[in-house]
Amino acid sequence: MTKKPSYVLEAENITINFGGLTAVNDVSLQVPFESIISIIGPNGAGKTTFFNCISGFYACDNGTVFFQERPINGIPTDEIANLGISRTYQNIRLFTNMSVIENVLIGQQPRLRSTCIDTLFQTFRNRREEKQSIQKACNLLDFVGLGAYADDVANNLPYGAQRRLEIARALGNNPHLLLLDEPCAGMNPHETSAMIELINTLRSQLKITIVLIEHDMKVVMNISDSILVLDHGEKIAQGTPDEIQSNQKVIEAYLGSGTENLVEKYSRRKADKGNLD
Amino acid sequence: MMKTILSKSSKFGIVAGIILIFCEMINLTSTLAEILEKLFTGGTAAKNAITPFYMGLVVGLIVFFTTINFLRTRNSQKKYSFGQGFFAAVTISIVSGLLISLLNIILGSYLVNGKDVRVYLEALAPDVIRAFLFQTDIQKAVTYYFMSTILGSMAALILFWISQKTNQPAKSVRALTHLKEKIQIGRAFERYPAVKTVLILLLIIAFLLLPLVINAYTISVLGIVLIYAIMGLGLNLIVGLSGQLVFGYVAFFALGAYTFGLLTAPKPFGIEMNFWLALLVSLIVAGIGGFLVGLPIMNLRGDYLAIVTLGFAEIVRILINSNLMADYTGGPQGIKNIGQPIQPSIFEKYFGEPLEDNVWFLYLIIFVFLIVLYAAFRLQYSRTGRSWEAMREDETVAQACGVTTSSYKVLAIVIGAAIAGAAGALYASRNTYTGPSEYAFMVSVNALAVVVVGGMGSIPGTLLGAFIIKGLPELLRDLENYRMVVFGALLIVMMIIRPEGIWPVKRRKLSVAPESIEILKEDLKP
Numbered sequence: 001m002t003k004k005p006s007y008v009l010e011a012e013n014i015t016i017n018f019g020g021l022t023a024v025n026d027v028s029l030q031v032p033f034e035s036i037i038s039i040i041g042p043n044g045a046g047k048t049t050f051f052n053c054i055s056g057f058y059a060c061d062n063g064t065v066f067f068q069e070r071p072i073n074g075i076p077t078d079e080i081a082n083l084g085i086s087r088t089y090q091n092i093r094l095f096t097n098m099s100v101i102e103n104v105l106i107g108q109q110p111r112l113r114s115t116c117i118d119t120l121f122q123t124f125r126n127r128r129e130e131k132q133s134i135q136k137a138c139n140l141l142d143f144v145g146l147g148a149y150a151d152d153v154a155n156n157l158p159y160g161a162q163r164r165l166e167i168a169r170a171l172g173n174n175p176h177l178l179l180l181d182e183p184c185a186g187m188n189p190h191e192t193s194a195m196i197e198l199i200n201t202l203r204s205q206l207k208i209t210i211v212l213i214e215h216d217m218k219v220v221m222n223i224s225d226s227i228l229v230l231d232h233g234e235k236i237a238q239g240t241p242d243e244i245q246s247n248q249k250v251i252e253a254y255l256g257s258g259t260e261n262l263v264e265k266y267s268r269r270k271a272d273k274g275n276l277d
Numbered sequence: 278m279m280k281t282i283l284s285k286s287s288k289f290g291i292v293a294g295i296i297l298i299f300c301e302m303i304n305l306t307s308t309l310a311e312i313l314e315k316l317f318t319g320g321t322a323a324k325n326a327i328t329p330f331y332m333g334l335v336v337g338l339i340v341f342f343t344t345i346n347f348l349r350t351r352n353s354q355k356k357y358s359f360g361q362g363f364f365a366a367v368t369i370s371i372v373s374g375l376l377i378s379l380l381n382i383i384l385g386s387y388l389v390n391g392k393d394v395r396v397y398l399e400a401l402a403p404d405v406i407r408a409f410l411f412q413t414d415i416q417k418a419v420t421y422y423f424m425s426t427i428l429g430s431m432a433a434l435i436l437f438w439i440s441q442k443t444n445q446p447a448k449s450v451r452a453l454t455h456l457k458e459k460i461q462i463g464r465a466f467e468r469y470p471a472v473k474t475v476l477i478l479l480l481i482i483a484f485l486l487l488p489l490v491i492n493a494y495t496i497s498v499l500g501i502v503l504i505y506a507i508m509g510l511g512l513n514l515i516v517g518l519s520g521q522l523v524f525g526y527v528a529f530f531a532l533g534a535y536t537f538g539l540l541t542a543p544k545p546f547g548i549e550m551n552f553w554l555a556l557l558v559s560l561i562v563a564g565i566g567g568f569l570v571g572l573p574i575m576n577l578r579g580d581y582l583a584i585v586t587l588g589f590a591e592i593v594r595i596l597i598n599s600n601l602m603a604d605y606t607g608g609p610q611g612i613k614n615i616g617q618p619i620q621p622s623i624f625e626k627y628f629g630e631p632l633e634d635n636v637w638f639l640y641l642i643i644f645v646f647l648i649v650l651y652a653a654f655r656l657q658y659s660r661t662g663r664s665w666e667a668m669r670e671d672e673t674v675a676q677a678c679g680v681t682t683s684s685y686k687v688l689a690i691v692i693g694a695a696i697a698g699a700a701g702a703l704y705a706s707r708n709t710y711t712g713p714s715e716y717a718f719m720v721s722v723n724a725l726a727v728v729v730v731g732g733m734g735s736i737p738g739t740l741l742g743a744f745i746i747k748g749l750p751e752l753l754r755d756l757e758n759y760r761m762v763v764f765g766a767l768l769i770v771m772m773i774i775r776p777e778g779i780w781p782v783k784r785r786k787l788s789v790a791p792e793s794i795e796i797l798k799e800d801l802k803p
Contacts, residue, residue: 057673078682081679093671097666098666106675107678109680110679116688119660136797136800139794139797143797150788151784151788174800206797
């Protein structure tokens with residue numbers, strides 16, 4: 001019996017170059033089981049590039065990505081999905097002309113075994129698997145709150161529902177690790193809090209480890225166990241939400257230099273607030 | 278206001294007039310009139326003895342549709358008043374009447390002076406002009422066609438006015454579009470699934486009885502339509518579902534036909550294999566051809582397959598035509614005396630006498646067609662078909678969802694090619710001959726048109742497309758030389774009215790009631 005690996009994902013010294021530009025420079029990240037890790041940073045910091053590297057869209061120029069202690073560098077994306085890493089996209093990428101439930105069925109692809117020969121002869125295995133996968137897709141849709149939309153065309157869903165559908169699709173392959181690229185982008189406060197709730201349920205109920213990119217600090221500070229801050233492709237800080245909030249380098253990255261006073265002011269106000277409570 | 282109506286309606290009048298002149302100059306008017314006369318009287322009208330009434334009817338109809346179109350251009354809030362509509366209708370009829378009269382006067386003066394217009398316009402024989410001009414009574418002809426245009430536009434005006442008065446504009450059109458919702462076929466099917474099964478069974482039975490009652494000409498047309506339907510179903514898997522563009526589909530068709538021909542013909546090899554075995558082999562050979570074409574492009578994105586297959590089709594066509602291969606393929610002469618299957622004695626037992634050869638072969642085609650249809654349905658509504666569709670929608674995301682895009686791509690091409698091979702084998706056996714001239718680029722274009730016109734990715738659409746592309750030109754045979762003109766116009770109209778194809782694909786309802794979250798938790802254990 002092999003021992004349980006200590007981390008779901010370990011990225012070691014990842015470097016990605018695009019021509020002369022170093023998009024990600026020597027970034028490392030450890031993701032423990034059942035944690036929620038956020039990656040933040042200003043625009044163009046290399047967050048999505050880092051994500052693309054983990055999910056196999058880009059090959060990194062240097063460094064190694066271990067998924068449950070198995071290196072996954074240079075493996076095609078379909079095999080990575082097979083291993084149990086799923087992702088969503090910054091600009092929603094659904095199969096727009098297919099129905100909602102079909103989208104979720106595609107997500108289950110790595111877990112299905114019937115071949116086209118089974119299909120042609122309608123074997124017992126094919127029937128059973130089809131039935132099971134449809135049932136599972138409906139369960140998933142119900143879980144993310146889209147049960148009523150199951151037979152609609154994905155393109156006709158409202159924006160917030162499309163984001164949820166992407167998550168349902170990503171859950172189809174029983175992922176160990178779920179990568180969410182800006183799940184709350186463009187949402188109103190109500191939708192955002194619903195999404196926070198969903199992400200929390202994903203971890204608490206389904207025991208899925210989550211790494212997410214997000215710009216909405218309310219979301220990030222609310223749900224993260226740990227936050228990784230990137231700027232110009234470099235890791236400038238990592239820590240708990242509280243540590244990051246008062247980190248000098250992070251504030252400089254977001255607001256520019258000469259903000260020492262702000263930091264002081266912020267920590268003072270925080271202390272005052274604590275006194276008031 | 279009147280001024281804008283005047284200028285707009287005279288524009289419409291000019292358009293109607295130009296259409297009238299064009300139709301008369303290419304002699305379409307008299308051909309249409311001939312068909313109408315045949316239709317109404319049941320008699321056979323000779324080309325130079327058409328009753329002028331039908332000529333007038335054609336002219337009137339053209340003006341009628343133009344006027345209807347003019348009256349409908351206003352949006353639903355702003356309607357023309359009756360006076361305005363009347364004014365416009367009169368303008369349209371006068372302008373178009375003037376134009377057609379001009380042509381009549383010119384043609385008439387040519388005729389009276391004994392000059393032959395055929396020097397300039399090939400289609401206009403003196404007889405035709407004479408029929409059109411009441412035997413050179415130009416004055417009468419001018420008045421007559423003027424009356425036709427006026428009657429046409431007035432009829433349009435009255436029809437439009439009535440439809441407005443009853444406050445249900447274009448009721449017939451709306452009724453047609455909502456017909457399906459009204460009788461709620463879909464809901465009936467949902468509630469009673471047996472109804473659908475029975476209906477499909479009845480359709481199949483009717484289809485099976487069809488060859489016994491139709492004549493030899495219809496049998497041959499139906500055979501071609503079905504062979505194209507088989508090809509369309511195969512191409513639909515590649516183009517409609519997996520989204521890979523194939524321009525040289527004829528290559529696989531030719532591979533199937535030649536394999537079949539070589540295996541069953543007495544020359545050049547003299548193998549004379551059993552029909553079914555040869556059909557299977559040609560299917561496999563075409564599939565292997567598809568595999569070889571698919572290999573280089575399996576890891577490429579974009580329209581490379583279109584170019585590769587285009588080249589492949591040309592290579593195949595040139596090879597079977599060349600002297601180099603003449604010993605094996607018969608070169609330009611092709612392969613003759615290709616085998617046909619022997620009719621099983623079962624038919625003789627039931628019908629008293631064996632079926633005629635063409636009827637028997639049509640049954641054979643129907644048999645293969647039904648098998649391919651079944652396979653296409655199975656594949657489309659399965660994991661495989663869904664993966665193909667996901668690949669068409671977004672290849673990158675499909676792969677990230679776990680679809681092994683490269684192998685699914687090759688799978689689509691292999692299955693599509695194999696189906697084309699079967700169609701080719703049937704085609705060769707049906708004609709008992711196959712030659713290089715049958716595998717021109719046009720066949721690929723037609724097969725692609727079958728898929729696109731019917732609706733990409735839609736199986737009933739593909740069948741409809743096959744009927745339209747190969748069957749409709751045969752139905753339009755009465756139009757003689759103009760059938761391709763009319764066919765083209767019909768295709769354009771279809772694509773304007775239904776840009777996604779005539780029968781676009783509809784998503785199946787799949788959802789079932791969800792279970793508790795505990796089951797989901799268990800399910801999602803990696």
